[in-house]
Amino acid sequence: MARPDESVITDLLELHTWTVFDVDDDGRVLAGSDATGATQVVEIGPDGHRTPLTALPGACSGRYVPGRRTVVVEHDTDGDERSQLSLLHLDPLPSSPVGLDALEPVAREPEFIHALVDVDADRVVYRTNRRNKVDFDVVVHDLATGAERVVYDDGGHVGEVDVDGDTVVVTLTSLQPGSTHVRLVRDGGTVEVTDADEHAMHVSAQLLPGTSTVLMSSNRGRDFRSVVTVDPAGRWTTLLAADDHDVTALPSPDGSRLLVARHVDGADELTIHGPDGEPLVPVVLPGRGVVSTAWSPNAAWLAVALNSPTTPGTVVIVDAAGGTVRTLVDGTAQMSPELRRTLVEPASMRVPTRDGESIPCFVYTPPEPVPELAGSVVVNIHGGPESQARRQFSAVNQALAAAGHVVVVPNVRGSTGYGKRWYSMDDVRLRLESVLDLVDIRSWVPAVRGEPDRVALYGGSYGGYMVLAALSMHPGLWAAGVDIVGMSSLVSFLENTSDYRRAVREREYGSLERDRDFLRAASPLTHVRAMDTPLFVIHGANDPRVPLSESQQIKVALDEKGVTCTLQVYPDEGHGLAKRANRLSAYPAALAFLGEQLRRR
Missing domain, CATH: 3.40.50.1820 (Alpha/Beta hydrolase fold, catalytic domain)
Structure with missing residues (x-):
């Protein structure tokens, strides 16, 4: 007979986790579930009906192509993190989850990384290290013709990217520990939105729709990150700030609303605000934990997955106008009453x-x-x-x-x-x-x-x-x-380590060229004789x-x-x-x- 702890760990590991990737204008949610063993793409209808879409060998994710019944799928091979991009057509819905052979290639070169950045009705935006395996460029792929255009190739480890028309904002890892910097590319030139040498973290940098104004979360001159805008003239405006926690904001596609997340003691608290930062409606979630979110293209819906210490993922859809929350997946429903009683907050x-x-x-x-x-x-x-x-x-x-x-x-x-x-x-x-x-x-x-x-x-x-x-x-x-x-x-x-990661890691740990003696002294292998x-x-x-x-x-x-x-x-x-x-x-x-x-x- 199995020891109680052995059966509990098996039951816990068998639980299905859920996350949110996207939501369309009709309230269909593109979610991730690892029910089959690794995270696969699942569509959840407005009535909660679930349609598994992929059956790939490893974990994958996806985004809807707005206005089409098509999904861009991001996938790799056995955890090698060399992301590849493909299309999955949903008209008609597949009768069973599809494998790699049923996907239409968009960016497939297994020796390089092609990481999905954004999708709109006509194009896919991704970042790739195909030029030299180290620096990341930003590429726009035309869905109709397959033509590709490089919109950023100024070097660096590019993280977040937002593209609005011909304007691009990129967030790069800087050489300062724990810091990033933001660049704006427009009219054929590059503007430094932030100081590349400043010890500051800037995240979630996005263009306010139809403008060259950047909205982001930044701790420039502060201990905790606040929500700020930086206009084309370089003027900084603080919209939301707190003295004891970080704040971020996700603008709706039309710029009419901001989804504001306050990150308090390891948990996320959500509120919908106006574009000026004024609060409109709270988003009351069924628990306290960490969220993944997505706006629908028409800004009518928010999809939210809540992951808390006692649930591996509850998926809800939120009416953005009134804040009404409707549960599509109850993450605790898969648990027996006995298992629920073992869980600890x-x-x-x-x-x-x-x-x-x-x-x-x-x-x-x-x-x-x-x-x-x-x-x-x-x-x-x-x-x-x-x-x-x-x-x-x-x-x-x-x-x-x-x-x-x-x-x-x-x-x-x-x-x-x-x-x-x-x-x-x-x-x-x-x-x-x-x-x-x-x-x-x-x-x-x-x-x-x-x-x-x-x-x-x-x-x-x-x-x-x-x-x-x-x-x-x-x-x-x-x-x-x-x-x-x-x-x-x-x-x-x-x-x-991989070439593209070395400079990023050296800024935190120290340089092989300048700090080798310290790196050796800080290495467990150096002291292994004492390990018992x-x-x-x-x-x-x-x-x-x-x-x-x-x-x-x-x-x-x-x-x-x-x-x-x-x-x-x-x-x-x-x-x-x-x-x-x-x-x-x-x-x-x-x-x-x-x-x-x-x-x-």
Whole structure:
């Protein structure tokens, strides 16, 4: 008979997650669901009827072509992140989900990235590194003729893009840590909307329809991001601001409304505002968590997916004029009453640090005591580092709590969401200060009935690096570690990561040319001789960000020392596990490992 925690993790991993990609003028929602094992495109009718559209080998996403029954599908191969673009025609609706052979190619060159930016009735806009595999250009593809036009090729790592007619606004990663800058291309010239050398984050930059005025969320001259406009003369106007949280806005396609999101303590709060920033109607969602949103072309509808700690995705449609919310998918309906009772709403707490700071944390307390695991703590560290742990569903966190562990999910220094000052406190030579935050959390765990000698570390990507750094640089403090696609050496990571990512990562970690000695000192592999903690490692063979060699070399080093180290490699995955079959293989094994290492003896 299976242990209760084993059955719970399986039930949690079997839950279907939902997200929103788009909504059309008739109120049909294009959504993503991983019911078949990896996120596929599903159409949800106004009455809630669901039509699965794709059955591709890996995760995919999509956008409607306005005015047509056609979807642009973005897909890659086994998590390699080299996005390709294709068309799926919906008139008539496919009788069953389609594979790759039923899609019409738009941009397919598997050696390059073609990432979808925007779609309108006549064209598809995407960004691509096909010119040199490093810099990203912005390309407009004419749907009628197939002709393509490059509208931006001034170099850099292009992130967000908005195109309105012949005017283009691009957001690029700058060489300052935790910073971006915005450029406007019009009339054959390029205008620097923001200072490329300024330490500031500008996100969600979009053109107000029919103008050259940029609307964005920016922390220029502030700690938290506010909603601002910058007109063609370079005048900045603040529309919405707060002193303790970030604010962003998504303009409707006709410019008549703004969907304003306030990002408070890891959750999103939505309100519809007028174009001048005045509030019109609140959007009351069935819970508190993280949202994905989309406007319909006629600005009549908003589609929203809510992902919270206790639901993997509820999809609603909102009447933009009145704010009425109608549920299309109830994310909790798939759960048994018994499973619902195991789910925990995390508490927000602050952990005091050695230098007078405080670390924001979400703490999951076991719903029922498990004597052999009483006092055990698992610290789950997010990736990034320019990211944050948020109030969203995690099968792993919920399963750990259901098994009897206290789960602490911290936003250590360097995390976004708590102001520019906080996310700048781990830049380059300050990297190891964030690792010391984990030592402070270990000292604090008695406040949540944890035992410092029974604390394990768990993390993915940068979180995996943090696990390895704490285990190797602060040995003897930890009971176990789980590292998922983490970097074991900052030097070899930067040398071997994808070309287009190297400069972006060097601005945060340090330059191979100028900071090699520090990078070596900050690498877990440098300190592996001191590491004495059992380790469980998970990695995808196709990872374009953190090469598999990062996990292989820590495995070899620990094997030579005789320290327990299990490495599970998945040949059809990239940076993390996108396929449910692989998650069902990896995560229960990792949790069983933690249970064995942390149980009271």
